[in-house]
Amino acid sequence: MVFDQVRQRRLSDDIVDRLEGMILEGTLTSGQRLPAERTLAEQFGVSRPSLREAIQKLVAKGLLVSRQGGGNYVAEALGSTFSDPLLKLLEGSPEAQRDLLEFRHTLEASCAYYAAQRATAADRERLKVAFDALQDCYNRADEVSRAEEGVADASFHLAIAEASHNAVLLHTIRGLFDLLKRNVVTNIGGMYRQRTETRDMLISQHRELYEAIVQGRADEAREVSSRHILYVQEVLQEAQQEAQRVARSERRSGH
Numbered sequence: 648m649v650f651d652q653v654r655q656r657r658l659s660d661d662i663v664d665r666l667e668g669m670i671l672e673g674t675l676t677s678g679q680r681l682p683a684e685r686t687l688a689e690q691f692g693v694s695r696p697s698l699r700e701a702i703q704k705l706v707a708k709g710l711l712v713s714r715q716g717g718g719n720y721v722a723e724a725l726g727s728t729f730s731d732p733l734l735k736l737l738e739g740s741p742e743a744q745r746d747l748l749e750f751r752h753t754l755e756a757s758c759a760y761y762a763a764q765r766a767t768a769a770d771r772e773r774l775k776v777a778f779d780a781l782q783d784c785y786n787r788a789d790e791v792s793r794a795e796e797g798v799a800d801a802s803f804h805l806a807i808a809e810a811s812h813n814a815v816l817l818h819t820i821r822g823l824f825d826l827l828k829r830n831v832v833t834n835i836g837g838m839y840r841q842r843t844e845t846r847d848m849l850i851s852q853h854r855e856l857y858e859a860i861v862q863g864r865a866d867e868a869r870e871v872s873s874r875h876i877l878y879v880q881e882v883l884q885e886a887q888q889e890a891q892r893v894a895r896s897e898r899r900s901g902h
Contacts, residue, residue, distance in 0.1 A: 662701035759872040762810035763865035770810035777806040797832035841886040
């Protein structure tokens with residue numbers, strides 16, 4: 648019988664595991680600068696050579712970027728699911744906007760469900776901050792730009808993804824953040840023009856969603872999230888149909 652030799656792990660491998668775990672759980676985010684090597688070594692309780700070796704391994708994996716004299720950063724590419732040119736292409740396509748809403752319907756309902764089950768006290772506090780910021784946008788409707796409201800809306804849904812404690816859901820939402828933000832801006836512009844009650848409906852739906860999550864009502868949170876996206880789809884489809892009718896009428900008038 649032949650036995651493989653037991654390999655002794657290097658300390659740097661343990662540091663790699665720790666940093667990879669922090670990236671995976673979302674504690675370290677794309678583009679974020681790591682603390683100085685001396686500080687990080689002290690926090691981990693390891694030597695600077697071991698830390699430096701671990702950083703080199705993560706750089707080789709493409710997870711970190713070292714800048715000469717500028718420190719170590721989480722790779723920017725980790726935070727982008729789509730390239731900037733593709734973002735612009737998707738943003739300008741009505742069909743792609745519809746596809747994104749369908750995708751959000753499934754994704755965000757799952758985030759809400761798991762967030763209601765798993766949110767910690769710290770998660771609920773972050774949710775409250777994000778929800779309050781969104782409510783502030785609604786309360787200052789005449790002073791807030793569509794872009795500012797879009798950021799607040801997307802940030803609220805990102806906080807829900809963080810509270811889900813599902814790494815795949817979290818990084819998918821983070822990777823889609825710019826697209827989600829632009830989608831919200833596009834949607835609310837058309838929705839507010841189409842129906843006068845839209846703002847009140849969105850306020851009510853987001854409050855229901857927030858309360859269901861922080862009170863741990865998982866099934867209700869999933870249902871409210873789903874209903875919210877279906878409402879957005881309904882109003883936008885109505886607006887698109889109205890625009891098509893107006894365009895036909897104008898063409899006939901031109902003839």
